[in-house]
Amino acid sequence: MPNNNPAGERDLARPPRHIAIILDGNGRWAKKRGLPRTAGHAVGAETFRRIATYCKNIGVEYLTVYAFSTENWRRPEGEVSTIMKLLGKYLHEAIDTMERDHIRMKVFGDLEGLSPELRALVQKTDEISRRYEGFQANICLNYGGRDEILHAARRYAEDYAAGKAEGELTEERFSGYLYSAGIPDPDLLIRPGGEVRISNFLLWQCAYAEFYFTDVLWPDFTPEELDKAIAVFRSRDRRYGGVKNP
Ligand code: IPE
Ligand code: IPE
Ligand code: MG
Numbered sequence: 001m002p003n004n005n006p007a008g009e010r011d012l013a014r015p016p017r018h019i020a021i022i023l024d025g026n027g028r029w030a031k032k033r034g035l036p037r038t039a040g041h042a043v044g045a046e047t048f049r050r051i052a053t054y055c056k057n058i059g060v061e062y063l064t065v066y067a068f069s070t071e072n073w074r075r076p077e078g079e080v081s082t083i084m085k086l087l088g089k090y091l092h093e094a095i096d097t098m099e100r101d102h103i104r105m106k107v108f109g110d111l112e113g114l115s116p117e118l119r120a121l122v123q124k125t126d127e128i129s130r131r132y133e134g135f136q137a138n139i140c141l142n143y144g145g146r147d148e149i150l151h152a153a154r155r156y157a158e159d160y161a162a163g164k165a166e167g168e169l170t171e172e173r174f175s176g177y178l179y180s181a182g183i184p185d186p187d188l189l190i191r192p193g194g195e196v197r198i199s200n201f202l203l204w205q206c207a208y209a210e211f212y213f214t215d216v217l218w219p220d221f222t223p224e225e226l227d228k229a230i231a232v233f234r235s236r237d238r239r240y241g242g243v244k245n246p
Contacts, residue, residue: 015060018183020064020209021065021191021192023065023067023192024193024217029218044218045090047220061135062184064202065137066199069140071200091107091139103135107141108138110142110147114141118141143179148179156169178205180202185209186209187209189210190214192215192220193217193218196213212232
């Protein structure tokens with residue numbers, strides 16, 4: 001049986017090991033204030049910085065955030081290019097923080113679709129991450145859950161054809177071909193912004209995640225909101241298809 005659950009057995013006083021967040025509601029946050037949608041993305045990037053630091057401080061091991069989906073290219077060109085610029089600026093600044101605080105940061109997604117500048121920054125953050133252990137932030141960028149599964153299937157097929165994938169294809173083995181290879185599945189998935197859907201995020205990995213939805217827009221999201229989500233998470237009974245106290 002696949003072992004989806006080491007976290008379920010953990011001390012309840014500890015935070016979830018892996019939290020995933022869909023960073024949603026930036027555009028509406030800006031619109032409410034009569035600002036261009038892009039202003040919401042800038043504030044949202046600051047919110048990410050604050051929440052990532054908070055997660056690290058309370059002992060969360062992995063934070064995976066959805067920053068730009070494979071579907072977000074459908075947005076107006078001006079918005080897309082502003083988001084890409086902000087991501088570049090963010091990654092650039094994050095390099096110093098990573099060195100200072102020994103933080104690991106990975107980008108999940110189809111890097112081929114990104115600009116050479118962004119790809120170079122991703123390479124740099126990968127290099128730094130190899131040097132450290134401890135808290136890891138994963139930024140999903142040009143990421144789609146279906147795209148990730150297809151990408152993994154293609155890579156597995158290549159290995160198989162090259163005779164490098166003998167033996168049975170198990171869930172565990174297939175997971176090793178995903179962007180999230182080696183990282184435990186998210187325990188808690190948070191979606192701010194009021195929508196109650198997954199929007200193609202971590203489709204494979206969220207098989208047994210606990211979901212938490214809130215109307216708070218991402219730029220307004222605070223450490224207190226995260227505490228609320230964690231409190232709800234702790235009250236959940238994770239059964240993984242089994243029965244507790246039969
Ligand atoms: C999330 O905020 C950021 C991205 C998807 C890039 P949105 O831009 O989706 O904000 P809303 O949902 O329109 O308010
Ligand atoms: C999901 O938000 C993607 C990211 C937050 C990166 P969207 O705003 O793109 O999702 P939909 O369109 O409401 O499903
Ligand atoms: Mg949205």
